[in-house]
Amino acid sequence: MLDPAQVKNHLDEVEAKLAERATHLQAELAAIKALDAKRLAIIPDLETARRERKALGAKIAQAKKAGESADDLLAQGQAFPDRIKQQEAALDTVEQERRHLLLRLPNLPHDSVPRGTSEQDNQEVSRWGEPPSFEFTPKAHWDLGPKLGLLDFERATKMSGARFAVLLGAGARLNRALINFMLSLHTREHGYIEVAPPFLVNDQALIGTGNLPKFEADLFKVAGDWNLYLVPTAEVPLANLHREEILDGRRLPLSYVAYTPCFRSEAGSYGKDVRGLIRQHQFEKVELFKFTAPGQSYDEHEKLTRHAETVLEKLGLPYRRIVLCTGDMGFAAAKTYDLEVWLPGQETYREISSCSNTEAFQARRAGIKFRPDGTGKAEFVHTLNGSGLAVGRTLIAVLENGQQKDGSVVVPDALRPFMDGQEVIEPTNRR
Numbered sequence: 239m240l241d242p243a244q245v246k247n248h249l250d251e252v253e254a255k256l257a258e259r260a261t262h263l264q265a266e267l268a269a270i271k272a273l274d275a276k277r278l279a280i281i282p283d284l285e286t287a288r289r290e291r292k293a294l295g296a297k298i299a300q301a302k303k304a305g306e307s308a309d310d311l312l313a314q315g316q317a318f319p320d321r322i323k324q325q326e327a328a329l330d331t332v333e334q335e336r337r338h339l340l341l342r343l344p345n346l347p348h349d350s351v352p353r354g355t356s357e358q359d360n361q362e363v364s365r366w367g368e369p370p371s372f373e374f375t376p377k378a379h380w381d382l383g384p385k386l387g388l389l390d391f392e393r394a395t396k397m398s399g400a401r402f403a404v405l406l407g408a409g410a411r412l413n414r415a416l417i418n419f420m421l422s423l424h425t426r427e428h429g430y431i432e433v434a435p436p437f438l439v440n441d442q443a444l445i446g447t448g449n450l451p452k453f454e455a456d457l458f459k460v461a462g463d464w465n466l467y468l469v470p471t472a473e474v475p476l477a478n479l480h481r482e483e484i485l486d487g488r489r490l491p492l493s494y495v496a497y498t499p500c501f502r503s504e505a506g507s508y509g510k511d512v513r514g515l516i517r518q519h520q521f522e523k524v525e526l527f528k529f530t531a532p533g534q535s536y537d538e539h540e541k542l543t544r545h546a547e548t549v550l551e552k553l554g555l556p557y558r559r560i561v562l563c564t565g566d567m568g569f570a571a572a573k574t575y576d577l578e579v580w581l582p583g584q585e586t587y588r589e590i591s592s593c594s595n596t597e598a599f600q601a602r603r604a605g606i607k608f609r610p611d612g613t614g615k616a617e618f619v620h621t622l623n624g625s626g627l628a629v630g631r632t633l634i635a636v637l638e639n640g641q642q643k644d645g646s647v648v649v650p651d652a653l654r655p656f657m658d659g660q661e662v663i664e665p666t667n668r669r
Contacts, residue, residue, distance in 0.1 A: 239340050239603045246274055255346040260355040260565035266339050273336045277329065284325040291318040341445065342452050345599040347564040348536075348573040354563030360576070361563070366547065367556030369580045374643050378583030379634045380514035382641055383409065387666035389515075401504070401512065401519045408663045412636065412649070413522070415656035416629050417497050420524040420549055422656075424626055428545045430495035430526065435475035437498055438466040443478040446604030448570035448596075458501045458519075468501035472525035473623045480529060480606050485619060487610040491530040491538050495626065498523065515630045516588065522629040526593075528622040531608065535595050535620035536573075543575045543593040546626045550590070552652040555635045556580040558587055570596045575624075579631065583638045590631045593624030 245252050253267050294315050301308040352361050383389030388409025394402040405413050424430040438460065444450040444467060449457065458468040469475060476494050485492070499522050511517035526545060530538045543559070550557045562574040571594035578587035598618035601607070607616035640648040647663040654661060 239599060240343055240346065241602065242340060245270060245340065252346065256343065258347055258353055258564040259344055259567065261344060263343060266342055270336060270339050273332050277332045280325055280329045280332065284322065284329060287318060287322050287325060291315065291322065344569045345572050345596060347567065351567070351573050352561060352563045355565035357566045359563035360560045360566055363559040363561050363575070365558040366551060367554070369556050370582060370639055372582065376582040376638060376641055378514065379637045382583065382637055385645060385665060386647065386663060401517065403515055403518065407666065411657060412663070413629060413633055415653050416632050417522065417524060418656045419653055420626060421495060421497060423549060423552065424495040424524070424526065424545060430493045433476060433479065433494050433496040435472060435496050435498065437469050439469055439474050440465055443474055446481060447474050447477045447600055448603065449474065452569065456503050458503060469498055470502050471500050471523060472496040472498040473527060476525060476527035477600050477621055478604055482605040484616045485529065485608040486612045487531055487608045488612050490608060490619070491528050491534060494527045496525050498525070515634055518630065524626050524629065526624045526626040529606070529619045530622065531610065532598070532620050535597065535622060539573065539593065539595040539622050542622050542624050546577055546591045546593055546624050549627050550577065550579060553636065553650045555639055557590070568592070568594060570594070570599050572597045572599065579635045581635060581638050588631065590635065591625035591627050595620065595622050
């Protein structure tokens with residue numbers, strides 16, 4: 239959530255910043271402005287009523303002390319409770335309506351973010367590795383995986399519908415190996431604390447990250463009386479790990495990593511990337527998350543992004559880093575890097591990780607603060623998140639980049655210890 243005081247005192251600046259995100263928020267901003275005017279009209283009357291009640295109370299006490307009748311004064315005072323209660327209720331309604339509108343406003347872009355309206359305005363920052371050359375036409379994973387006996391989309395559709403997959407044999411083992419490899423790398427070499435969080439969260443957790451109220455259509459909610467949702471990403475439980483806490487600033491940054499399945503309805507995708515594993519309703523990720531002091535968050539953002547890049551480099555997968563423009567960033571982000579891995583079967587780079595600094599946007603929604611020296615005035619932390627990496631898309635990249643002419647796939651060296659030493663995945667006759 240944006241700083242309510244900033245929105246109130248610098249609405250024109252906020253409006254200009256939000257316009258850079260290519261969002262249409264004129265109605266929300268106009269409503270906030272109207273509510274601010276209504277609030278300013280209520281407060282003087284409320285404060286006047288409170289002062290008059292206090293002054294009358296003093297007169298009543300003085301009359302009683304002097305042995306005089308206070309009946310007339312008491313009669314005058316009978317109007318104050320209802321008057322004040324009505325004004326307090328009106329003010330509370332205004333505040334609640336204003337907060338609801340603030341929850342629907344996206345974060346402001348950092349000054350270093352390139353201005354633009356769509357993904358065409360994103361800027362490439364760097365590249366690593368050369369796309370492999372083949373003496374044959376490389377297959378896309380949706381053809382390669384089934385022929386290897388690793389992927390079965392048809393049986394998944396029978397049990398769950400479109401955009402689900404079954405992993406079999408070496409495919410399931412490769413998926414598990416990727417998860418273990420990533421968790422091991424991030425905990426042992428990058429210093430993250432591993433977390434095994436719940437896969438179901440309540441609405442307050444999703445409000446904290448910015449998924450609610452604006453993006454409820456993208457979530458899967460549990461039926462019945464449960465106020466619970468399946469996690470769209472481990473970012474949600476990790477961001478709420480210190481909800482409504484005040485952290486010791488001397489311990490920052492706090493760095494966490496978690497594996498979870500992720501569940502998304504993809505309500506806004508409208509048929510995009512329907513083939514294969516690219517855009518599934520259920521997928522898996524290893525998520526990186528940091529709580530930092532404001533002054534260190536952009537340095538930590540660079541570190542977190544490098545940690546995600548290291549996964550790709552150790553697997554030998556060519557990739558590029560992209561900085562997203564203002565019009566292509568996610569709702570909560572102040573700045574985002576996307577990592578895009580090379581997929582030979584599609585002859586293109588595809589997103590495999592988004593690494594974002596949300597500054598105090600999520601912390602303000604979730605009530606997470608810190609005291610810089612362990613004492614003193616508390617202020618909001620900054621939160622950062624990034625895929626380290628999306629497991630399914632990494633599996634795709636391993637299959638497509640490691641495929642051989644005979645239909646086999648070479649397992650990257652870094653994964654072999656997690657695959658019981660297996661070096662090559664051979665085709666099977668499993669159907």
